Amino acid sequence: MRTGADDGVLLGAVGAYDWNGAVLKETSAGKLIPLRESYLKEFPDELKNHAAYLGYTVTSVVSSRQGRVYVAGAPRFNHTGKVILFTMHSNRSLTIHQALRGQQVMKGESGAGTDGRGVPPPTSERETAVLKAAKLSGFQIAIGSYFGSEITSVDINGDGVTDVLLVGAPMYFSEGRERGKVYVYELRQNRFVYNGTLKDSHSYQNARFGSSIASVRDLNQDSFDDVVVGAPLEDNHAGAIYIFHGFRGSILKTPKQETQELLGRLWFGIFFRPLTGTDSSLSRPCFP
DSSP: OBOTTSSSEEEEOTTHHHHTBOEEEEETTEEEOOOGGGGTTTSOGGGGGGOOOBTSSEEEEEETTTEEEEEEEETTGGGTBEEEEEEEOTTSOEEEEEEEEOOOOEEETTOTTOOSOOOOOSSHHHHHHHHHHHHHTTOOEEEOOOBTSEEEEEOSSSSSSOOEEEEEETTOEETTEEOBEEEEEEEETTEEEEEEEOOOOTTOOSOOBTSEEEEESOSSSSSSOEEEEEETTHHHHTBEEEEEOEETTEEOSSOSEEEEOOSSOSSBTSSOOOSSSOOOOOOOOOOO
16 A cells, blocks of 8 residues: 555555564665564454454555554454554554454354354353354354455545545344445544444345445545445345445445446456545455
């Protein structure tokens, strides 16, 4: 991700620190790699074996008070997922301004015996016992919604300040399916505040809505930028994309249009980015 007015490119390194993940910045003067200790406030040592995948996706936001702030997702953190907003310093330290946390820990893929919401287990031994009991009960368990695997910042009115941060959780389990969810956070002063989720199709299928999210230039010519969201497994894996319009500093949560793949290709909407603009998701790894 290019860091805008700053000198450099922000990169994620999901395999660093035993797959707990990290970020680094490439500049003309060399690499800036934060120390392991910089992450401990939000990624404590007792959870270091959980493979958080910090840096799975990275972007940045702009606040009128703080200027440019970096954002990184850790979709496997404690099985719920986490997103951190931070600034980097030349002494290899980080200041973490805010952390956004996912909701879902466990989900039964067959739908039996679970409502899909889950409660964070207090210890790894407890987690093991729950998984064992679920297996004996005859249904499969998947861990987490992959909250933070996709992040997009949106400047809706084009004033240079971020209005909305969108966080995808494409494996969010609902209505007996991996339906997916996109969380909306609005910038208020210098913090992002949760303001609901975007609405997808009512067909309750394994769509993985939120696998890709992009801010796009004003599509309906109302002077507000818009958002496109991919659901690559919708309609029996044919895929679909949803268009959401921006309006007065926020995103309208009901899609204006749903576009399905008509060319017979699978997983339409798994990845895209605008041809113009500054949205940051240039690439994304494919880890389990």
